[in-house]
Amino acid sequence: RNLLDMDTFSKSDPVVVLFVQGAGSSEWKEFGRTEVIDNTLNPDFVRKFVLDYYFEEKQNLRFDVYNVDSKSCSIYKQDFLGQAFVALGEVIGSQRGRLERALTGVPGKRCGTILLLAEELSNCRDIVTMQLCANKLDKKDFFGKSDPFLVFYRSNEDGTFTICHKTEVVKNTLNPVWQPFTIPVRALCNGDYDRTVKIDVYDWDRDGSHDFIGEFATSYRELSRAQSQFTVYEVLNPRKKCKKKKYVNSGTVTLLSFSVESEFTFVDYIRGGTQLNFTVAIDFTASNGMPSQPTSLHYASPYQLSAYALALKAVGEIIQDYDSDKLFPAYGFGAKLPPDGKISHQFPLNNNEDNPSCAGIEGVLESYLQSLRTVQLYGPTNFAPVINQVAGTAAQVTDGSQYHVLLIITDGVISDMLQTKEAIVTASALPMSIIIVGVGPAEFDAMEELDGDEVRVSSRGRYAERDIVQFVPFRDYVDDSGNQVLSMARLAKDVLAEIPEQLLSYMRTRDIK
Numbered sequence: 001r002n003l004l005d006m007d008t009f010s011k012s013d014p015v016v017v018l019f020v021q022g023a024g025s026s027e028w029k030e031f032g033r034t035e036v037i038d039n040t041l042n043p044d045f046v047r048k049f050v051l052d053y054y055f056e057e058k059q060n061l062r063f064d065v066y067n068v069d070s071k072s073c074s075i076y077k078q079d080f081l082g083q084a085f086v087a088l089g090e091v092i093g094s095q096r097g098r099l100e101r102a103l104t105g106v107p108g109k110r111c112g113t114i115l116l117l118a119e120e121l122s123n124c125r126d127i128v129t130m131q132l133c134a135n136k137l138d139k140k141d142f143f144g145k146s147d148p149f150l151v152f153y154r155s156n157e158d159g160t161f162t163i164c165h166k167t168e169v170v171k172n173t174l175n176p177v178w179q180p181f182t183i184p185v186r187a188l189c190n191g192d193y194d195r196t197v198k199i200d201v202y203d204w205d206r207d208g209s210h211d212f213i214g215e216f217a218t219s220y221r222e223l224s225r226a227q228s229q230f231t232v233y234e235v236l237n238p239r240k241k242c243k244k245k246k247y248v249n250s251g252t253v254t255l256l257s258f259s260v261e262s263e264f265t266f267v268d269y270i271r272g273g274t275q276l277n278f279t280v281a282i283d284f285t286a287s288n289g290m291p292s293q294p295t296s297l298h299y300a301s302p303y304q305l306s307a308y309a310l311a312l313k314a315v316g317e318i319i320q321d322y323d324s325d326k327l328f329p330a331y332g333f334g335a336k337l338p339p340d341g342k343i344s345h346q347f348p349l350n351n352n353e354d355n356p357s358c359a360g361i362e363g364v365l366e367s368y369l370q371s372l373r374t375v376q377l378y379g380p381t382n383f384a385p386v387i388n389q390v391a392g393t394a395a396q397v398t399d400g401s402q403y404h405v406l407l408i409i410t411d412g413v414i415s416d417m418l419q420t421k422e423a424i425v426t427a428s429a430l431p432m433s434i435i436i437v438g439v440g441p442a443e444f445d446a447m448e449e450l451d452g453d454e455v456r457v458s459s460r461g462r463y464a465e466r467d468i469v470q471f472v473p474f475r476d477y478v479d480d481s482g483n484q485v486l487s488m489a490r491l492a493k494d495v496l497a498e499i500p501e502q503l504l505s506y507m508r509t510r511d512i513k
């Protein structure tokens with residue numbers, strides 16, 4: 001919208017070039033270009049860019065706008081109209097997947113804006129449940145009646161058929177009622193609602209030479225009409241039809257019920273308005289070492305962030321794209337607070353009891369460094385208070401519009417294991433996930449127990465409803481060459497990879513559409 005006008009006699013002829021950045025690298029690569037639209041300052045481009053989306057990665061995009069003036073293929077010989085930098089997560093996390101960004105880069109000029117829209121490509125996630133019965137099927141067995149079953153085929157592009165479902169066999173009846181069954185729409189018709197679905201009716205024989213009773217054809221669209229009325233299909237046997245003049249049919253099959261359910265994705269919920277709320281808790285116990293000493297895990301040199309600051313930045317910078325207010329509550333635990341030296345396991349890093357939220361990840365880092373200067377590192381290492389604090393907030397809104405992610409960064413051995421397990425079991429019924437990053441050289445065996453990948457966390461005979469904890473040791477991600485950007489990208493990828501599935505598991509258990 002409102003692009004710079006570079007042409008003397010007409011308006012600009014704009015094109016947009018998209019560049020992407022590899023994870024943990026600073027190099028930009030051209031990904032693609034839109035078409036050129038002649039003579040307009042408000043172009044609506046048609047060409048779409050199809051990108052793979054990973055919640056757990058910071059996917060940086062750069063959009064450069066040019067006015068195509070000369071016949072030269074090189075884009076750099078054209079007039080530059082401005083550029084915008086944005087992360088893919090920001091577009092998806094914005095309202096209805098629409099984001100408007102100012103174009104910059106031409107000194108002293110207003111370059112207008114770029115509008116970005118993101119939508120997930122539908123891969124047809126619907127699942128169908130249906131039930132059929134039959135009436136007056138041909139009798140095929142010499143002594144008893146028939147033992148009927150159905151075989152469903154979807155038609156392929158080339159006119160061939162692929163089997164996609166078999167019902168169970170109903171013994172010794174010409175009027176069978178089959179059990180309801182469930183099948184993905186993709187399997188039934190490859191997402192094409194008008195494609196032929198062929199159904200064969202067979203009489204089961206023990207030796208495997210099942211007798212063909214007859215067949216009928218339909219489509220997904222026709223089947224779906226059964227949501228309002230029964231649909232009756234005539235079962236026809238082509239060979240009998242040719243031979244017998246008086247042949248009517250070999251029975252009928254009735255579709256008794258048909259229902260469709262959608263499987264929703266993480267992006268569906270984010271676009272539907274779910275906000276991710278990010279809370280940080282940082283370990284201020286004495287085992288971290290005096291913050292002023294270079295050996296301390298909290299030591300921040302002028303040249304390098306501490307392990308705590310790195311972990312916080314790595315995870316926070318991705319999650320913040322999905323949090324509209326960008327206000328993050330941040331706590332410390334295991335310190336003695338001024339003025340009277342009271343030990344606290346959930347003190348606000350910004351020193352404000354009423355509002356512990358910090359503005360953006362930078363605000364959290366600032367408050368963290370400020371706290372290091374004012375509190376005394378002490379102990380013990382208790383997780384339960386801060387988990388219960390976030391659980392209390394999460395319990396206030398359980399309709400799926402808010403989901404909480406708690407990041408705990410710690411150097412080690414946990415002192416209140418029983419209480420923490422109890423807190424996790426309670427929290428597992430709430431819209432929240434917990435990420436624990438272990439920094440320093442300690443043994444983190446106890447943490448593995450909280451990360452319920454192998455065995456669900458339990459407390460006093462109660463098991464966690466869902467797996468909500470993800471633990472990683474920071475040392476596994478430290479890049480040998482000292483490349484902090486790469487370390488952060490790797491760490492974020494692993495700790496955030498489980499969040500979309502954890503959010504979906506909450507929505508499923510609560511039947512939130």
